Amino acid sequence: MPEKTIITMENLSKTYKGSTEPALDSICIRIPEKEIFGLLGPNGAGKTTTIHILCGLLQPTSGEATIDGLNVNRHLVQIRRIIGVVPQEIALYPTLTAWETLQFIGNMYGLKGMALRQRIEECLDMLGLLKFAGRKIKTYSGGMKRRINLIAGILHKPRILFLDEPTVGIDVQSRTVILDYLKELNKSGTTVIYTSHYLEEAENFCTQIAILDYGRIIAEGRPRELIANKPEYSDLESIFLHLTGRHLRDN
Amino acid sequence: MFRLLASIRKELLLLVRDRAGLAILFLMPMVLILVMTLIQDVSFRKLDETRLSILFLDEDRDSLGITVRKGLEESGFFQAITAIDGTPLTEEKVFQQVAQGNYQIGIVIRKEMSEIIRIRARQLIRRALSEGDSTMLSAIHKAQDSARIILYFDPVIKSSFKQSIRNALENFTTRIEAKITFQVFAEELSAFLPEGRQLLLEHRNGVNFEEIYATNQYNEIVPNSVQHNVPAWTVFAMFFIVIPLTGNLIKERESGTALRLRVMPGSYIHVLSSKILVYLVVGLIQFLLMMLVGITILPMFGLPALDPGPQKLALIILAASTAIAATGYGVMLGTIATTQEQAASFGSVSVVILAAIGGVWVPVFMMPGIMQMLSRISPLNWGLEGFYDVFLRGGGMVEVLPYVALLLGFFIITMSIAFFYNKFKAVSY
Numbered sequence: 001m002p003e004k005t006i007i008t009m010e011n012l013s014k015t016y017k018g019s020t021e022p023a024l025d026s027i028c029i030r031i032p033e034k035e036i037f038g039l040l041g042p043n044g045a046g047k048t049t050t051i052h053i054l055c056g057l058l059q060p061t062s063g064e065a066t067i068d069g070l071n072v073n074r075h076l077v078q079i080r081r082i083i084g085v086v087p088q089e090i091a092l093y094p095t096l097t098a099w100e101t102l103q104f105i106g107n108m109y110g111l112k113g114m115a116l117r118q119r120i121e122e123c124l125d126m127l128g129l130l131k132f133a134g135r136k137i138k139t140y141s142g143g144m145k146r147r148i149n150l151i152a153g154i155l156h157k158p159r160i161l162f163l164d165e166p167t168v169g170i171d172v173q174s175r176t177v178i179l180d181y182l183k184e185l186n187k188s189g190t191t192v193i194y195t196s197h198y199l200e201e202a203e204n205f206c207t208q209i210a211i212l213d214y215g216r217i218i219a220e221g222r223p224r225e226l227i228a229n230k231p232e233y234s235d236l237e238s239i240f241l242h243l244t245g246r247h248l249r250d251n
Numbered sequence: 252m253f254r255l256l257a258s259i260r261k262e263l264l265l266l267v268r269d270r271a272g273l274a275i276l277f278l279m280p281m282v283l284i285l286v287m288t289l290i291q292d293v294s295f296r297k298l299d300e301t302r303l304s305i306l307f308l309d310e311d312r313d314s315l316g317i318t319v320r321k322g323l324e325e326s327g328f329f330q331a332i333t334a335i336d337g338t339p340l341t342e343e344k345v346f347q348q349v350a351q352g353n354y355q356i357g358i359v360i361r362k363e364m365s366e367i368i369r370i371r372a373r374q375l376i377r378r379a380l381s382e383g384d385s386t387m388l389s390a391i392h393k394a395q396d397s398a399r400i401i402l403y404f405d406p407v408i409k410s411s412f413k414q415s416i417r418n419a420l421e422n423f424t425t426r427i428e429a430k431i432t433f434q435v436f437a438e439e440l441s442a443f444l445p446e447g448r449q450l451l452l453e454h455r456n457g458v459n460f461e462e463i464y465a466t467n468q469y470n471e472i473v474p475n476s477v478q479h480n481v482p483a484w485t486v487f488a489m490f491f492i493v494i495p496l497t498g499n500l501i502k503e504r505e506s507g508t509a510l511r512l513r514v515m516p517g518s519y520i521h522v523l524s525s526k527i528l529v530y531l532v533v534g535l536i537q538f539l540l541m542m543l544v545g546i547t548i549l550p551m552f553g554l555p556a557l558d559p560g561p562q563k564l565a566l567i568i569l570a571a572s573t574a575i576a577a578t579g580y581g582v583m584l585g586t587i588a589t590t591q592e593q594a595a596s597f598g599s600v601s602v603v604i605l606a607a608i609g610g611v612w613v614p615v616f617m618m619p620g621i622m623q624m625l626s627r628i629s630p631l632n633w634g635l636e637g638f639y640d641v642f643l644r645g646g647g648m649v650e651v652l653p654y655v656a657l658l659l660g661f662f663i664i665t666m667s668i669a670f671f672y673n674k675f676k677a678v679s680y
Contacts, residue, residue, distance in 0.1 A: 056513075057510065057513060077516065081516050089506060089510075092506070093265060104258075104260070105511075108257060109516060110253070110516070
């Protein structure tokens, strides 16, 4: 039985103030529940803009987006309770310890007491950070910071998790830990929306992908199906380069 | 409420771990109060506490020279230097020393000045008694032209200070002229009296001055440098919380934590409220520390102790209003500024400007008309005037309430600007 659609985007467009070119140009996407959905594309393709609109950080110029049937412009309060966001930046306070950071974030989601304590311990343990919980985040390595950045987004057990390049700039070990943990989360029912420039990672990690370029969807489907439909290309990266071209996107 | 408490805890932790920020918030204002009060104390000091060395060459060696020197030294502000390294002064030496900046003022009282005054007085009286004589008149003018005190000034001396020196000397010379005139008048009139009798005339000031501070009748606070300077620099320092506060807001934006906060449940007002509350407490602690400096540390440097007076509640409410106005200003700047450098430089310069037009350095009544009008729009002026009401004029709650209302109004306006700017930016993004 197919999973229900949890995210819909209907003719979603966004043109930034002062720009003549749209960052998003009438995109339509439906994301079923419990998928790991990859938004892929070169720089400036519109991936982060899409995530920001879905999280209520940006207003679309036109079109509509819903999460679990709730319109992102009108029901932001309810939506914020069921989503988790892991931004591209290490969006944490460097002078706070990991424990203090997670305690604050948990409190902001209404978690407290023993339940919060247990949840923090569980997350830190799963991502190998429990013994560093009392250290200030500014003393962490890049990989450790990425992992704590992830925990900050999943502490409240969101139904939908948005990840904006969660594995950028880290070592293989940290990347493996993060991706394995995300797969576990997905198995337990969390829908994951993920952007990345690592196409090999996306090919193995995502259950569905959409390739964006110049604000438009140029390919969509399951990675294996996309590769199977283009037998002249052996992997997702070859297809990606074929679709988006080799020219630089320094805009 | 729970989210607000969590945010407050987070803000406190961030503040406590920012050592540079803590120094700006607590240490710098205390040092500022100490240094500025000590420096500015000179204009409020009583006699004999400080003396400016003045080169004094008395070629007259008569009544005028003696009276001027005595008058200068008795004023308590000056010390007359008559020799350098054991060598008596000459007019050329006086000029050189002042020109080199070794001394700021040199006074030369030319030879026979006292005698010239006497001659002039005598001739004036004789002219009056003989009902006009043109030869006598020209002799009077000649005597007046040659009667001269030469003043050498270092160019760095402010014109107001130069003028006050001149006024003091004019005062001494007028006194001695009057005294000599009376003496001569008595001598001349004695010639008309029977043999053996003398006219006794004495010159005394007919007008006496009594200084009374126009304050609340129950006020027992004595105005002094500490009572003036501590509130002024306290208000100034309290407004400097805009620097760490704007830094805090911009850091959150740059690091992405502001974005994380915006996708969390709960209003962004929780986040801002926690900052406002924490910085309000910081402002009150700053105020208390600066009061403590005034009460305990300034006396160690020979200054009078700060007298906070009996109106403690009025003081605390005024301090809280000042802190909250400064916080609103910081939130507004932190919202509008795009970089930390921009916020820090604009924040500090704007506070200095608001302090200047608000009367922290120069009293408002001494400013030009346009600046006096501008001072009314400075929140630092509202805070300062409120504190002066309590610290100097013996005012209480009723007197400070208008200033409290203005400061709270400023907070509401700045917060509204920040709120709408944020909203506008999010929509137009």
